Amino acid sequence: MTQQAPADAALRADSFGHKPFVYRLEQSGLIIVWLALIAVFGYLKPDTFLTWANFSTILGSQAVLVVVTLGLIIPLTANDFDLSIAFVMTLSSMMVAVLNVNHEIGIVWAVLAALAMGIVVGLINGLLITIFRIHSLIVTLGTGTFLHGLTLWLSDSMTISGISSSLINVVIVDRLFGVPLEFYYAIALAALVWYLLEYTALGRRILFVGRGRDVAKLSGINTDRIRAACLAVSGLFGALAGVLYAGTQGAADPVSGVTYQLPAFAAAFLGSTCIAPGRFNPWGAAVAVYFLVTGITGLVFLGFSSFIQEMFYGGALVVAVTLSQLVRGRQEQQF
Numbered sequence: 128m129t130q131q132a133p134a135d136a137a138l139r140a141d142s143f144g145h146k147p148f149v150y151r152l153e154q155s156g157l158i159i160v161w162l163a164l165i166a167v168f169g170y171l172k173p174d175t176f177l178t179w180a181n182f183s184t185i186l187g188s189q190a191v192l193v194v195v196t197l198g199l200i201i202p203l204t205a206n207d208f209d210l211s212i213a214f215v216m217t218l219s220s221m222m223v224a225v226l227n228v229n230h231e232i233g234i235v236w237a238v239l240a241a242l243a244m245g246i247v248v249g250l251i252n253g254l255l256i257t258i259f260r261i262h263s264l265i266v267t268l269g270t271g272t273f274l275h276g277l278t279l280w281l282s283d284s285m286t287i288s289g290i291s292s293s294l295i296n297v298v299i300v301d302r303l304f305g306v307p308l309e310f311y312y313a314i315a316l317a318a319l320v321w322y323l324l325e326y327t328a329l330g331r332r333i334l335f336v337g338r339g340r341d342v343a344k345l346s347g348i349n350t351d352r353i354r355a356a357c358l359a360v361s362g363l364f365g366a367l368a369g370v371l372y373a374g375t376q377g378a379a380d381p382v383s384g385v386t387y388q389l390p391a392f393a394a395a396f397l398g399s400t401c402i403a404p405g406r407f408n409p410w411g412a413a414v415a416v417y418f419l420v421t422g423i424t425g426l427v428f429l430g431f432s433s434f435i436q437e438m439f440y441g442g443a444l445v446v447a448v449t450l451s452q453l454v455r456g457r458q459e460q461q462f
Contacts, residue, residue, distance in 0.1 A: 157401035157411070161418040168425030175428050179305060187299065187307035189420050191216075191371045193413055194313050195391040196398070197320050198364025200407040202357040203395055204324065206337040207263040209358060211252060211271030212365040213391070215245050217384030218278045219369025223294070224287035224379035234291040242366045248274065249362025253355025263358075278381045288378035298374025309371050316364070317409040324408070333357060334406070390440045394419060397447035419443055 169177040195212060202209045219241040226237035248270060255266045292300075299307045324330035335343045336353045344350050368387070373379050397418070398411030419440065426435050 154402055154404060157397065157414055157418060161414065161421060164418070164421055164425065168421070168428065172425070172428045176425060181424070183302075183305045183307075185417065185420055185424060186310045188375075189416055190307070190309035190313040191368050191375065192387055192390055192394070192420075193416050194316060194364055194368040194371060195387050196394045196412045196416055197313075197316055197409055198361045198368065199391050199395045200398070200409065200412055201320065201333070201364070202263070202354070202361045203407045204337045205333050205354050205357045206340070207256065207354055207357065208267060209249075209252065209361045209365075210264060210267040210388070211248065211274060212267075212361055212368075213384040213388040214271035214274040214278070215248050215362055215365030215384075216369040216372065216387060217379075217381065218274050218281070219245055219366040220373040220376075220379035220383065221278050221282050221287070221369075221381060223370060223373040224290055225281055227291055227294075228287055228289045234294050238294070238370050241370055242363060245362040245364075245366025245369075246359050247362070248365075249359035250355060252362065253358035256358070257351035257355055267358075275381075275385075282379070282381045284381055286378055286380040290373050290377050290379070292377075294370075294374040295377050298371055307375075309375065312371065314413070316367070317413050320409040329353075329356075389437075389444060390416075390419060393440050393444035393447050395447075397443060397450070400447070400450045415447070 165176075175181065195216060198212050199209060222241040222244060223234070223237045226232040226240060227234050232240075252263070252267050252270055255261060255270075256263050298309045298312075301308050303311060322330075324333065332343070332348050332353055335346070335348060336350050340350050343353075369379075369384070372383060376383075394412055394415040395407060398409075398413070398415035399405065399407045400411070401414060402408050402411035423436050423439050426439070
């Protein structure tokens with residue numbers, strides 16, 4: 128016994144000494160790679176890449192993707208997938224355009240209608256999943272496809288422009304430190320999601336449900352209600368992204384949101400490998416979005432064609448899911 132105790136103590140000391148270093152490395156790994164990527168592209172293209180105009184464009188132009196990714200990580204935290212969020216975004220932007228341009232309804236009412244639609248779609252997803260016990264992938268893929276058809280019908284498969292300048296002004300024209308306000312909206316939403324998941328009882332329940340629904344249910348948590356609420360919030364965020372998109376473009380087209388689906392999932396999974404490794408988290412998601420767009424922007428500056436975007440996002444998704452599984456697997460072995 129006396130010989131085993133020092134050995135155990137040494138093992139614990141090594142464990143406690145090693146784990147914080149590994150965890151800190153995982154926390155900051157993506158940020159370090161992102162900064163290295165900026166340094167490389169800055170060295171290769173200093174006159175075009177290392178300019179405030181380029182950075183402000185990157186920060187502002189990706190706010191929509193940040194909001195879509197934030198919407199995704201909420202149901203993902205509860206272990207549900209929302210494949211309809213990009214289609215909610217497209218329908219939201221189209222509703223704003225149709226109501227405001229074609230029917231001359233005030234922009235505020237058009238925005239509120241779009242947000243209400245997002246919540247309703249999310250609730251329908253949640254109820255179908257929890258009542259009929261259908262996998263979230265199937266339900267949200269089906270509703271997303273239905274919404275895509277609805278968008279095509281609503282728009283007559285045409286782009287609608289001429290959205291009120293008041294929305295455009297508060298989204299992209301008005302700037303703070305040279306960066307469009309939509310960037311700050313996205314960061315504010317990230318802070319809100321972070322506070323929800325980290326410092327509220329609801330956030331703890333969402334994490335608990337995601338880790339193990341059966342255990343959460345035995346602990347007295349209404350797992351169905353939590354999952355439905357997460358999908359409703361995801362729908363709301365998708366609608367918010369659509370409003371930002373309409374304000375960014377001053378128009379809406381019936382297929383715009385489709386291009387956001389893959390990068391949003393890539394950023395969500397890649398973000399789960401940093402800041403709070405092993406968990407979907409808003410700050411990691413935001414860092415992942417800007418890491419991905421930095422890579423694409425730099426490659427475009429180096430002369431690569433637009434096809435590199437699809438290759439980059441597709442490869443990033445595979446790598447992100449792989450890294451996420453490795454991090455979670457290592458943590459499960461440790462604990």
